[in-house]
Amino acid sequence: MIYEELQRQIEQLRALSRNGVDLSEEIARLEAKLAALKRQTATPAPSPAPSPELDDWERVKLARHPKRPYALDYIQALTEDFYELHGDRLYGDDAAVVAGIARFDGQTVVIVGTQKGRDATENVRRNFGMPHPEGYRKALRVMKLGERFGFPILTLIDTPGAYPGVGAEERNIGGALAQNIYELFNLKVPIIATIIGEGGSGGAIALAIGDRVLMLENAIYSVITPEGCAAILFRDASKAPEAARALKLTAPHLLRLGVIDEIVPEPPGGAHLDPEMALCALKSAWQRHLREVLALPVDVLQKQRREKFHKMGLYEEITESSFS
């Protein structure tokens, strides 16, 4: 069973390689895994062979895969009557953030996401999914609109991070992120945040405060990119794969650390290989969680939202007597 699945993944990757995407590394890795698995089961194992878990770096590559479904793909497939809103009313409109009102599962919702481009032209327009302050301010404006009318909020996160540029700093990107984080805690409507691809640091968390934080199986969420971490801590950006493993940035790790609430399954080999399945999985997760959070009174919801994040972190207690 596991063999067949691995075999299928390898074939799918090969098919994709023929379209000009270099996946030789992934293929080699999967083949090695398959061979290892065959060896393992050739001699009768005392316990069942573990299901093949993707390596963290492979997941980073899947999370960034150019064929992966992006925010608008989910919005278009899962919602009806999406009406996009533009501009932050202060400075401009940032195409790296899409925001609007739509209907999901018979309910009017506000939907906000970071959006990457499919090709070079669109990527220039969308700034590779790296928002400026006006993007975050637009997001907050539209989410507050949702609050006014009692519409629940769905966010889709897929960004390498907030844009590192002069204009962003001039317009106080740090302040914009801080304001979003702060205000999201205070919104009087349910929020479901989903990391669908890259969850890049401050630029991601500024849209990822929610009553539920979901994460796609091959998405990543990290305080810093593996490349950035490698450059700073290891003084060598090419050590990104090691950094990726050290940072524990994949969904299974984050679930264990209590940072996310649920992993949304992807088809074998990644969401891009069977987008239909990925869309379906997110749809049912949203339906289920939305039902749960809509059943709770707002004050309870807000209290739980705060408490959930308040619990995050790990430190060691020392005795008062050793601290004097």
Next chain:
Amino acid sequence: MAIFGKKYFKVELERLERKDDETLWMKCKACGELVFKKRVRENNNICPKCGEYFFLTAPERIELLVDPGSFEDISRPIVAADPLQFIDEDGKPYSEKVKKAQEETGLANEIIIGRARIGGYPVILAVMDFRFIGGSMGSVMGEQICQAIQYAVQERAALVLISATGGARMQEGILSLMQMAKTSAARKRLEDAKLPFISIMTYPTTAGVEASIASLGDITLAEKGALIGFTGRRVIKQTIRQELPEDFQTDRFAFEHGIVDNVVKREQLRDELIKILRLFAPLLAHSSAVAGEAHQREAIV
């Protein structure tokens, strides 16, 4: 104040020792002049020859701001854990890095929480120490800031946060990112209690801390010479491949772009705080009469 074994010391200003006190003279890195160390200390760690600001440790900063004898370290007795079992490229585990920082600074953590009076007004201080792993925010700092907020609410004191930080602590991975959320969520309690939150940004206040709690002050001050920004200069330069303006992310840049309310010289920070606190006095515990009078006396003298 060094830490031996498992003994952690609370900060007592009266016992403040200075590691480098063996030498009497130091060379100013800005003007190159040899200056008498004691003179530098008395001058708030500012070069008496050229006015260059030298680095201040957290205890030194506290000493500079509070009413003499009023400070009490109320930090929670916690220290960093190693949730990711993080190992640097040089093979050193994060836990060792923490231990080394504790030994070098004599502090248990990168932030000190204290109760004090400034011009007679009750404040809760949260002061970062850049020497301690770049003053970076991990789970400990997040928790300590939340504690500080709780104390401020319980005691009806103003919260004064002094940042000196490179941002989130990478070695704690996603949990350090989550401290941005944790601290920002807690900040609401000050708002609900109608208590002022004064955020002071120093050199440097960047990344994860700048993009959360430090930017959520009711009043935001930059110390003269501060560095304020989200993304570091080097990273931006690599991304845009252009020269950056000379004053990029400086105190003046922050002021001109509306990011801070005022830029304040180090030697004037205490007076500036007293000026601000006086305006909030009716909201603070036992501050009105005594503190007001004390300050008036000061002003007359």
